Amino acid sequence: MGLNRKDLLGVKDLTVDEIRLILETAGPMKDIIGRQIKKVPTLRGKTVINLFYEPSTRTRTSFELAGKYMSADTINISTSTSSVVKGETLKDTAKTLEVMGADVVVIRHAAAGAPHILSKHLSAAVINAGDGFHEHPTQALLDMFTIKEKKGSISGLKVAIVGDILHSRVARSNIWGLTKMGAEVRVVGPSTLIPPEVEKLGVTTFTSLEEGLRDTDVIMVLRIQLERQQKGLFPTIREYARHYGVTAERVRLARPDALVMHPGPINRGVEIAPEVADGIQAVINEQVTNGVAVRMALLYLLAGGGNPHEAIS
Amino acid sequence: MKLLVKGGKIIDPANNFSKAADILVVGGKISAVGQNLCADGAEIIDAQGKLVCPGFIDMHVHLREPGLEAKETIASGTRAAARGGFTGVACMPNTKPVVDSQALVEFIKSRAAAQGVVNVYPIGAITKGSAGGELAEIGDMKLAGAVAVSDDGHPVTNSQVMRLAMEYTKMFDLPVISHCEDLDLVADGVMNEGYYSTVYGLKGISRAAEEVMVARDIMLAELTGARLHIAHISTAGSVELVRMAKKKGLKVSAEATPHHFALTDEVVGSYDTSTKVNPPLRGTDDVKAVKEGLRDGTIDVIATDHAPHAVEEKDVEYNYAPFGIVGLETAVGLAFRELVNPGILSIEELVRKMSCSPARILGLNKGHLGVGADADITLIDPDRQEIIDVNKFASKGKNSPFGGWKLTGLPVATIVGGRVVMRDRELVL
Ligand SMILES: [Zn+2]
Numbered sequence: 001m002g003l004n005r006k007d008l009l010g011v012k013d014l015t016v017d018e019i020r021l022i023l024e025t026a027g028p029m030k031d032i033i034g035r036q037i038k039k040v041p042t043l044r045g046k047t048v049i050n051l052f053y054e055p056s057t058r059t060r061t062s063f064e065l066a067g068k069y070m071s072a073d074t075i076n077i078s079t080s081t082s083s084v085v086k087g088e089t090l091k092d093t094a095k096t097l098e099v100m101g102a103d104v105v106v107i108r109h110a111a112a113g114a115p116h117i118l119s120k121h122l123s124a125a126v127i128n129a130g131d132g133f134h135e136h137p138t139q140a141l142l143d144m145f146t147i148k149e150k151k152g153s154i155s156g157l158k159v160a161i162v163g164d165i166l167h168s169r170v171a172r173s174n175i176w177g178l179t180k181m182g183a184e185v186r187v188v189g190p191s192t193l194i195p196p197e198v199e200k201l202g203v204t205t206f207t208s209l210e211e212g213l214r215d216t217d218v219i220m221v222l223r224i225q226l227e228r229q230q231k232g233l234f235p236t237i238r239e240y241a242r243h244y245g246v247t248a249e250r251v252r253l254a255r256p257d258a259l260v261m262h263p264g265p266i267n268r269g270v271e272i273a274p275e276v277a278d279g280i281q282a283v284i285n286e287q288v289t290n291g292v293a294v295r296m297a298l299l300y301l302l303a304g305g306g307n308p309h310e311a312i313s
Numbered sequence: 314m315k316l317l318v319k320g321g322k323i324i325d326p327a328n329n330f331s332k333a334a335d336i337l338v339v340g341g342k343i344s345a346v347g348q349n350l351c352a353d354g355a356e357i358i359d360a361q362g363k364l365v366c367p368g369f370i371d372m373h374v375h376l377r378e379p380g381l382e383a384k385e386t387i388a389s390g391t392r393a394a395a396r397g398g399f400t401g402v403a404c405m406p407n408t409k410p411v412v413d414s415q416a417l418v419e420f421i422k423s424r425a426a427a428q429g430v431v432n433v434y435p436i437g438a439i440t441k442g443s444a445g446g447e448l449a450e451i452g453d454m455k456l457a458g459a460v461a462v463s464d465d466g467h468p469v470t471n472s473q474v475m476r477l478a479m480e481y482t483k484m485f486d487l488p489v490i491s492h493c494e495d496l497d498l499v500a501d502g503v504m505n506e507g508y509y510s511t512v513y514g515l516k517g518i519s520r521a522a523e524e525v526m527v528a529r530d531i532m533l534a535e536l537t538g539a540r541l542h543i544a545h546i547s548t549a550g551s552v553e554l555v556r557m558a559k560k561k562g563l564k565v566s567a568e569a570t571p572h573h574f575a576l577t578d579e580v581v582g583s584y585d586t587s588t589k590v591n592p593p594l595r596g597t598d599d600v601k602a603v604k605e606g607l608r609d610g611t612i613d614v615i616a617t618d619h620a621p622h623a624v625e626e627k628d629v630e631y632n633y634a635p636f637g638i639v640g641l642e643t644a645v646g647l648a649f650r651e652l653v654n655p656g657i658l659s660i661e662e663l664v665r666k667m668s669c670s671p672a673r674i675l676g677l678n679k680g681h682l683g684v685g686a687d688a689d690i691t692l693i694d695p696d697r698q699e700i701i702d703v704n705k706f707a708s709k710g711k712n713s714p715f716g717g718w719k720l721t722g723l724p725v726a727t728i729v730g731g732r733v734v735m736r737d738r739e740l741v742l
Contacts, residue, residue: 012512091628111630112514113584132632134514169514195511 003301007119007126010135011176019177022297023145029300030293032069043072046103046303051093051118052078052129053109058264059129059138062288063106066295072103072303090114094121103303107131125302133167139263140173142294144181146287147218150259155182160212160254161203162188162246163222163271166195166233170263171222175201188212189244192233209244216254221246221262224271237270247273251281259283315339315352316731318690321360325367326661327669327681336365338688341731346684358726358733360692366664367680368400368689368729371641372671373465373490373544373568373616376402376433379420380409385621385709387421390641391429392742393619393708395734397641398724400689401432402619403675406443407466413438413449418457430734430742431727432689434460434675436490439478443467446474448481455485460675463490465544466591470496472529479539488540488566488674491530493551494592498522503632505578505593513582515631518593520548527551531558534565542674543567545618547592549602556611566674567606568614571647572638572714574603580714586627586634587714590620608657613670615663617644621710639710643701645693647715649722653695660695692726699723699738707740 003018011019032040048067052060060076067074090109094117097105104125107115112132119126130136147154159178165171165187178185179202187198188206199205206212213219224240234240251260260272260282268274277284316338323334323346335350336343371394377385385393387404394402404421406412412421418435425433437454441447443464451462462482468491469475475491482489499522504510506517527543531554534541543555546567558565578594588594606612617640627634648667652658658666668691672680679689701718703711727735734741 089625089629109630111632113631116584117630132514133516172512172514196506196517197508198511200508201511 002304007115008137008298008302009115009119009126009128011137011140011173012135014180016180019141019144019181022141022294022301023148025297025301026145026290026294029296030290032296033289033292038069039071040069041071042300042304043067043070046072047101048072048074048104048106048299048303049097049102050074050076051105051107052076053107053114054130056108056130059108062291063129063295065292066299069292070296070299072299090117091121094118097124098122104299127298127302130169132169133172134169135173136169137173138291138295138298139170140177142287142291143174143220143261144177145290145294146261146283147259149290150283151217154178157183157217158186158215159183159218159220160186160188160216161220161222162209162212163244164193164224164228165189165198165222166193167225167228168222174220175203179203186212186216190234190240193228209250210253213250213253216258218259218261219246219251219254221260221272223263223265224267241270245271245273246276248275248279251276261287263287314731315355316358316688316728316733317350317352317355318358318360318365318692321363321365321692323365323682324660324664325682326665327367328683330682331661336682336690338731341688343682343684343686343688346682358692362694362696363725364660364693364695366691366693367668367682369398369645369667369691370401370403370671370677370679371399371617371619371644372403372614372675374402374404374619374641375407375621375637376404377408377621378424383623387424387433388428389707389709390619390621391425391431391433392740393639393641393706394431395727395729396707396738396740397643398645398691398693398727398735399431399641400691400727400729401434401677401679403434403436403460405463405465406436406438411438411443413441413443415450415453415457418454418459422458431729434677436461436463438462439464439469439489440474445469445471448478451482451487452485455487459487460677461488461490461542463492463544465490465492468492468494468496468526472533475530476533476537479533479537479541483537483539486540486676488542490542490544491526492544493523493526493530495522495525498525503589504581505595507578507596509578509581515581520550520595520599523548523592524550524554527554531563531565534558534563535561538564540564545570545573545592545616546603546606546612547573547595547599549599552602552606552611556606559611566613566670567611568616569603569607569612570616570618571640571644571651574600574607575647575651576714584631585714586629586631587638587712589631589634589636590638591636604652604657607652607666613666614674615644615648615666616671617641619708621708622712623709624711627712637712639706639708639713641708642706643713643715643720645724646699646720646722649695650720653722688728688731690728691724693722694725695722697721697723697725
């Protein structure tokens with residue numbers, strides 16, 4: 001069976017069964033990536049458009065590879081080359097893509113809700129690749145895939161998400177996903193970077209990194225945007241690093257087998273110490289590989305449907 | 314020209330009159346109120362089963378003319394008013410150019426006389442260009458017919474400027490209408506700050522952004538003795554501040570919009586930009602407090618903050634859309650749905666808030682139906698039902714989150730100076 005939905009706009013709307021299906025489908029996809037010849041014909045004749053209104057080499061490349069490994073025709077449209085700069089509205093862009101007959105449109109946009117607008121005007125599947133501070137569902141799914149792969153199960157794990165929760169779509173999508181899958185989620189950061197009423201999402205808030213990390217199974221470190229300091233949300237990068245930098249010493253407060261994750265790109269020495277980013281507990285590179293697998297699974301489930309094992313046979 | 318409004322129930326709280334009676338209009342004025350009036354050759358309005366109210370006045374409307382005619386004009390905006398049961402509107406000065414001089418007040422008055430279908434009362438700017446610096450020529454604007462001053466949409470940040478504005482305006486007995494928002498606190502927020510801003514990933518606007526300015530302006534009103542009117546009050550804290558100010562006997566009044574008592578911030582989740590408004594839609598507790606403020610008299614007026622925008626301006630990402638909801642054509646129905654039908658306000662109290670109080674605050678000899686009064690009359694059918702269709706709006710703006718809502722209790726005739734401009738939900742022009 002495929003996913004019984006047109007779009008993936010957020011993890012908030014996914015059921016536990018849907019999350020399971022996506023993660024289970026990503027497993028065989030990962031096997032394809034490990035092969036000598038990384039190509040299956042599953043999405044031959046399908047067109048995947050990566051519509052990126054924000055620069056993101058990492059996510060765009062991941063989607064592009066995912067499409068190519070499955071033989072889809074992938075096209076990248078980014079702000080510098082599209083008519084966006086000429087002032088075309090998102091609605092008109094959507095209508096154009098509709099006429100062009102795209103099967104899947106992957107959108108990254110600085111404004112929350114942009115994928116929802118696109119979805120309204122497109123019969124193609126829309127995948128949210130990050131919208132404002134709202135959601136980044138494929139990142140959360142790849143994070144959950146990574147955790148599940150390493151830990152066997154997500155249920156019952158203690159996960160600390162550390163950093164700028166307020167402006168993080170990665171944090172929001174992970175909070176929805178991890179709590180649905182039965183994890184105990186903590187958010188850790190300075191009080192100026194904690195969103196209002198975040199506890200209602202089913203998480204516990206910590207402003208002390210030491211307390212937040214204690215006995216956790218997973219440490220998810222978020223990238224800190226340097227512009228947040230300029231907006232006065234914390235005094236200096238130096239002070240942020242001192243209080244919220246994930247150092248080797250602090251990692252020892254977590255469980256000895258705790259995973260250290262980061263969605264990238266990393267500010268070494270700011271939110272994460274180099275020895276932690278490169279340490280044995282870090283799974284940051286595997287997150288990247290798993291990202292391609294999870295995106296293959298999603299392209300397949302939204303554009304292809306059918307049995308995933310058939311897909312790779 | 315004679316007009317006989319026959320068989321309705323007259324709701325005239327200013328004269329303490331609530332009973333079935335006819336109204337005879339001659340030469341634009343009410344010439345008789347009584348049982349079984351008859352008049353040869355008079356046009357008859359059958360008001361059987363209807364409420365006959367003094368003409369409703371919306372004291373917070375953006376007519377957009379001059380300069381922003383793609384959004385609305387005096388012609389289209391006053392037609393929307395007539396369709397919504399309003400016989401008069403006070404229009405905000407944030408046009409292009411800003412209405413900050415006698416000439417511009419005169420322009421609006423002459424354009425309204427030529428093309429308007431309801432009474433138009435211009436509001437002048439507090440500061441030149443609403444830039445928050447030097448005072449506008451408030452005395453001249455008063456002479457030209459301005460009924461209040463406001464820098465709506467561009468709140469006066471400098472407290473000393475606001476203080477001087479209040480002291481100066483006091484001489485002319487004009488109210489200062491304050492759009493209370495601390496712009497530094499608002500920053501680039503687009504919705505109410507709270508659980509839903511967290512979930513929807515949109516930047517929040519705290520309640521404090523409004524309340525610190527409400528508090529400041531109340532203190533300045535106390536200092537200066539000026540008449541202060543708080544526009545579109547949206548938070549429980551603001552309601553409480555106004556309640557305290559009134560208890561102290563200050564000359565402070567306040568208005569609330571239908572969208573602020575009919576909707577909460579939860580609806581923003583559709584990313585439908587017709588829910589984007591300033592101040593933002595708030596939480597359940599705020600809606601409750603606004604309703605309680607209306608009930609206990611803390612909030613004097615229901616005004617719409619009718620803020621039309623061109624369709625293409627609103628048809629964009631939530632962050633990029635302009636703030637504003639059109640309100641003229643849904644206000645009465647929403648007030649019935651949220652306030653009258655649930656028993657929060659009696660029909661008399663509703664008429665006070667939509668007619669008598671705005672007239673009093675703006676210094677207009679309106680809002681009553683005694684003999685000799687201007688024949689500005691709003692007829693309401695409390696049983697009339699309609700499903701809101703934004704495409705039927707007379708306003709150019711279709712930016713309403715109420716499309717598809719079924720409302721019960723609607724205006725069925727609007728009479729301005731004895732002339733019927735709306736009848737049976739259709740404009741008569
Ligand atoms: Zn305003």
